[in-house]
Amino acid sequence: MSTLAQRYAEVMERIAAAAARAGREPAEITLVAVTKTWPAEIVIDAYEVGMRHFGENRPQEHAEKREQVERTLGLESGIVWHHIGDVQSRKTALVAEHTDYFHALDRLKIARRMSRHCQELGKELPVLLEVNVSGEESKSGFSCQRWEQDQEQREVLLAAVREIHQLPALTLRGLMTMAPWHISDGEIRDVFRRTRRLVEWLREAFPAVAWDVLSMGMTDDFEIAIEEGATHIRVGRALFGERNP
Ligand SMILES: *Cc1c(COP(=O)(O)O)cnc(C)c1O
Numbered sequence: 001m002s003t004l005a006q007r008y009a010e011v012m013e014r015i016a017a018a019a020a021r022a023g024r025e026p027a028e029i030t031l032v033a034v035t036k037t038w039p040a041e042i043v044i045d046a047y048e049v050g051m052r053h054f055g056e057n058r059p060q061e062h063a064e065k066r067e068q069v070e071r072t073l074g075l076e077s078g079i080v081w082h083h084i085g086d087v088q089s090r091k092t093a094l095v096a097e098h099t100d101y102f103h104a105l106d107r108l109k110i111a112r113r114m115s116r117h118c119q120e121l122g123k124e125l126p127v128l129l130e131v132n133v134s135g136e137e138s139k140s141g142f143s144c145q146r147w148e149q150d151q152e153q154r155e156v157l158l159a160a161v162r163e164i165h166q167l168p169a170l171t172l173r174g175l176m177t178m179a180p181w182h183i184s185d186g187e188i189r190d191v192f193r194r195t196r197r198l199v200e201w202l203r204e205a206f207p208a209v210a211w212d213v214l215s216m217g218m219t220d221d222f223e224i225a226i227e228e229g230a231t232h233i234r235v236g237r238a239l240f241g242e243r244n245p
Contacts, residue, residue: 004042004239005049011238018226029226032082032215034236036061037243040068043079046239052078055103055234057085059094066098084176084215084234086130086140093117096125103176103215103234106130106140111164118169125169128176128215129160131198134191136180147198154201161206174213174231175199179221188221192228 217225
């Protein structure tokens with residue numbers, strides 16, 4: 001069995017190789033280590049071998065794990081906590097308090113609530129809009145499956161961008177997407193490529209936003225995502241093994 005340090009080294013090598021294939025620098029890519037379902041001790045082990053960005057998808061688990069990790073590593077560890085899962089309205093306060101980066105903004109209602117909580121906490125939260133480019137029904141996010149042809153889809157998205165940009169405590173940085181399960185590599189590449197084009201279109205349409213972050217790619221598809229322009233990849237199983245259900 002390989003150790004966490006070995007698996008981390010392997011993932012970093014695969015990131016570097018994918019970046020090289022795309023003519024990119026590995027430093028352009030942030031590895032978000034997805035520690036959902038794993039205990040705080042695993043986060044600390046991962047920290048000790050060099051990981052600094054951690055991703056969680058359940059608000060309560062995220063809050064508790066962060067507190068446990070901070071009890072051991074203190075508040076100045078340099079860890080950045082990412083919330084990568086969808087959030088229900090009644091959990092927005094918990095996420096606003098405990099995360100440093102929110103990847104899965106999929107509704108305006110959540111944005112408004114999150115901004116209000118962050119304002120109360122005196123913090124500025126970087127956020128990504130989650131977009132559903134594949135059209136798969138089980139995926140959340142703003143509907144963008146026909147964004148190239150469908151002016152209405154583009155207008156709904158732009159209206160959301162406009163409103164989120166004006167919220168006082170959120171900083172919109174870019175997009176997050178997920179490829180459907182069980183599709184071919186070519187189809188996955190297509191989803192990522194279309195998401196990258198969407199961010200390029202948004203950059204032209206709404207230049208006041210930085211649009212410098214593109215969160216896409218997980219254990220099974222992060223190399224394709226890097227080749228297609230991902231700046232943040234969210235990797236769990238390749239680092240920590242299979243999760244218990
Ligand atoms: C669980 C999860 C991941 C990580 O998935 P792996 O297949 O374990 O790499 C990435 N993104 C989101 C949104 C997740 O929920």
